[in-house]
Amino acid sequence: MSVKFFPPKLLFAVVFLAACGGCRSTPPGGDLPALEDMNVLLIVVDTMGAGHVGCLNPGLDTTPRIDELAKSGVRFTRAFSAAPWTQPSMSALMTGTTPSRTGVLHLFDSLPPRNVTLAERFRERGLATAGVVSHFLIDAKLGFNQGFDSYDESAVVNHHRAISSPKVYQAATADLDRLQDQHFFMFVHFFDPHSHYLHHPEFDRTAWYHGPVRNWDLKITELRKRLDELDEDGTRYLRDLYREEIAFTDHNIGMLLDHLDELGLRDNTLVILTADHGEEFMEHRWIGHTRNLFDTLLHVPLIVSLPGRLAPAEVDDPVSLLDIAPTLMGLSHTPVTDFRWDGVSLAGALQGHEEYPSDRVLFHEVAYPANKDEAGTPVAGRGTFLSAVTQGKWKLIHDVEHDQWSLFDRAADPGEYRDLWTREGPEVRTLQERLLGWETGKVEHWGVGKPLDKRLDKDLEKRLRSLGYIR
Numbered sequence: 005m006s007v008k009f010f011p012p013k014l015l016f017a018v019v020f021l022a023a024c025g026g027c028r029s030t031p032p033g034g035d036l037p038a039l040e041d042m043n044v045l046l047i048v049v050d051t052m053g054a055g056h057v058g059c060l061n062p063g064l065d066t067t068p069r070i071d072e073l074a075k076s077g078v079r080f081t082r083a084f085s086a087a088p089w090t091q092p093s094m095s096a097l098m099t100g101t102t103p104s105r106t107g108v109l110h111l112f113d114s115l116p117p118r119n120v121t122l123a124e125r126f127r128e129r130g131l132a133t134a135g136v137v138s139h140f141l142i143d144a145k146l147g148f149n150q151g152f153d154s155y156d157e158s159a160v161v162n163h164h165r166a167i168s169s170p171k172v173y174q175a176a177t178a179d180l181d182r183l184q185d186q187h188f189f190m191f192v193h194f195f196d197p198h199s200h201y202l203h204h205p206e207f208d209r210t211a212w213y214h215g216p217v218r219n220w221d222l223k224i225t226e227l228r229k230r231l232d233e234l235d236e237d238g239t240r241y242l243r244d245l246y247r248e249e250i251a252f253t254d255h256n257i258g259m260l261l262d263h264l265d266e267l268g269l270r271d272n273t274l275v276i277l278t279a280d281h282g283e284e285f286m287e288h289r290w291i292g293h294t295r296n297l298f299d300t301l302l303h304v305p306l307i308v309s310l311p312g313r314l315a316p317a318e319v320d321d322p323v324s325l326l327d328i329a330p331t332l333m334g335l336s337h338t339p340v341t342d343f344r345w346d347g348v349s350l351a352g353a354l355q356g357h358e359e360y361p362s363d364r365v366l367f368h369e370v371a372y373p374a375n376k377d378e379a380g381t382p383v384a385g386r387g388t389f390l391s392a393v394t395q396g397k398w399k400l401i402h403d404v405e406h407d408q409w410s411l412f413d414r415a416a417d418p419g420e421y422r423d424l425w426t427r428e429g430p431e432v433r434t435l436q437e438r439l440l441g442w443e444t445g446k447v448e449h450w451g452v453g454k455p456l457d458k459r460l461d462k463d464l465e466k467r468l469r470s471l472g473y474i475r
């Protein structure tokens with residue numbers, strides 16, 4: 005177990021607040037209400053990698069409001085998504101099962117109704133459920149509204165030069181107003197850090213740059229054609245533009261949390277904040293996400309906060325977004341007993357009754373069929389079919405299509421640049437056996453060699469291309 009508690013002074017402040025009613029001290033951990041007796045607000049920021057969030061990177065000032073939330077709760081320094089892009093990552097988060105088990109692995113996959121979503125589990129337990137989303141890849145047409153009483157998609161806009169966080173904020177505050185007198189589960193999804201990266205003058209971080217990239221067409225598809233021309237400063241400019249989008253989103257999240265306060269709901273609403281995946285800025289010769297399983301794409305922030313009931317702490321043990329669903333259900337009066345989660349419940353650990361699991365084995369996957377050429381044949385080498393297993397400092401990645409392996413020591417080499425696959429050792433063999441065993445048990449077929457099935461209309465195809473999902 006590796007948990008750091010905040011300095012006694014800060015803890016005292018929280019304990020003091022908690023103790024106003026009964027004058028008892030709160031031990032590290034806390035005493036959370038049952039799920040049925042509180043509200044849950046799940047905030048997911050699309051494309052916000054852990055490396056760009058202030059509370060995980062001392063000295064970085066991108067996210068003052070998220071940092072405030074982190075100070076009030078438990079922040080996990082090593083949280084990982086199951087997949088490096090929206091649809092599989094969100095399907096895993098919402099079900100507590102791996103993307104391949106949910107059936108959402110490829111672009112355009114709908115969430116099959118056989119899945120039991122968090123929203124359905126909340127609704128079964130008598131809570132109102134509301135979703136506010138801003139990305140068409142998790143819209144109702146693709147089944148992601150399963151279990152939600154309401155699912156507001158008014159913030160899904162054409163993201164080419166569009167900004168959606170204020171719309172998300174408006175829709176979410178309207179839902180809070182509407183549901184304030186009953187217990188609810190609310191899912192709020194922000195999208196602005198996703199490409200295009202747009203300038204926000206009030207959160208300027210790019211005034212320092214006067215080079216040529218300032219005049220480039222920043223469509224992700226155009227950017228990817230010019231990767232060879234990108235120098236260090238040009239790359240940093242793009243990263244800083246992206247951080248402006250994060251700062252702007254953070255501001256809107258802050259206003260949403262303020263509204264929760266104004267309604268008097270903060271003390272009875274468990275707030276969980278995370279991201280579906282990160283973003284790469286040439287760390288591995290790529291811009292954007294979807295195509296690899298490095299930590300730039302898998303490492304995300306995860307904060308759980310309920311002031312006065314959950315003592316602030318920093319947890320360094322590895323956790324997965326797959327843990328969110330079993331953790332929430334672990335707080336219910338009627339726990340889930342007839343279901344095999346792929347994550348674990350952290351409910352006991354959050355409350356200080358148990359230790360956090362420290363030697364977790366986590367699996368990750370991505371399956372991205374190649375585009376077709378003019379003749380309708382998949383373009384060789386354009387697909388991405390990878391699985392990975394991590395344990396402790398090790399990450400083993402398997403390129404399933406080409407049966408190639410890479411091994412990284414993330415303690416000595418956090419950037420995952422030095423492939424140690426030729427290294428011998430029992431730990432390497434054990435990891436490989438684990439990963440092969442996991443691949444064998446996968447429910448969904450990889451789809452290696454199959455072309456991308458474009459079932460959707462031309463307009464949607466254009467939107468997907470503009471966001472870099474297809475080439």
Ligand SMILES: [Zn+2]
Binds near residue numbers: 051090281
């Ligand atoms: Zn995403």
